[in-house]
Amino acid sequence: MxxxxxxxxxxxxxxxxxxxxxxxxxxxxxxxxxxxxQLRPVVSTTLSISAAHQMPVFAAAAYAEPIKQLIISKWWSQRVASWQLGDLIWQRTPVSVLEFDYIVPVPLHWRRYAWRGYNQAQIIAQTISKQSGKPVVKLVKRVTATEQQSSVSVEMRDKNVRDAFIFCGDKEQYRGASFLIVDDLMTTGATLKWVAKNVVDSCHPQKINAVVAARTV
Ligand SMILES: [Zn+2]
Known part of the structure; x- marks a missing residue:
């Protein structure tokens, strides 16, 4: 009542x-x-992480309206927008049938986190965790407050994030597990690649997949 x-x-x-x-x-x-x-579907892509690891990346939609507005949301509660992005990923990508043991959100540098108050990738990861029952784990830390990828030229983006992350988990505990890397937006894929590289080099995973809300195409 x-x-x-x-x-x-x-x-x-x-x-x-x-x-x-x-x-x-x-x-x-x-x-x-x-x-x-108006949601534009986008085909999956694959990032090469190491000689033994190719990482498929799935996206809920192309980076255009109406999903773009949720990613840069200022008009609404930004956390609500992030939950919506998580739900869209669940409905519009194969994530519900992928095999993974752990969900790894792309981290923000602590300074940007303090300024924004939350990490959109983290909230999306929590939404996927609620649906899948798989835990969100913090395995990678952002050690450099890199320039916003959008303000850097495409050629510089890989260099910009190359050394921005370090592995911060227990290598033995996670050895051979399967992982799902989560972010809100993929542009060149450089950020996803270097986060995944830290997980691959430290944990030698069985499988590694990535999922994002939107991808620029
Ligand atoms: Zn409408």
């Missing part, structure tokens, strides 16, 4: 509307039908 009343009050003050075009909706959902149809 209390839940119903709270829901009615919420409907009254914040009636469901499309997060992109603001049109009112008859039920609470993220986008109206026509905005949701």
């Amino acid at each position: 209390v839940h119903l009343i709270t829901q009615l009050i919420a409907q009254l003050f914040d009636p469901p509307h499309c997060a992109l075009c603001n049109i009112f909706l008859s039920q609470r959902q993220l986008w109206c039908h026509s905005c949701a149809q």
Whole structure:
């Protein structure tokens, strides 16, 4: 009953509307039908991590509206936007049928974390953890506050993140396990590659996959 009343009050003050075009909706959902149809699917890609490890990367959609707005979200609670990204990944990528034991979010440098107050990749990872029942583990640490990848030229991006990460887990505990690396956005793939390289070199995984909310294509 209390839940119903709270829901009615919420409907009254914040009636469901499309997060992109603001049109009112008859039920609470993220986008109206026509905005949701703008989501552009994107084929998976593969990053070469080591001689023995190729890492498939799956994306929920191409980096364009309406998903772009969730990634750079300022207009809404950013945490809510991150949960939505996690749900979209679950619905729109093969992540539910992938084999993995642990989820590894791409870390932020502590200074950027302190400034933003949260890590979008971490929240997406937690959403996937809730769905899959697999734990989120912190195995990689960002030791350099790299320039925002978007402000660096494509050629410099690999160099920019090359030494930005170190492995910080227990190598023996995770040896031979399978991992899912998670981030919000993939552009050149350099960040995903160097996070994965730390995991591969330290844990010699059985399998390594990556999943992102969106990918620039
Ligand atoms: Zn709409």
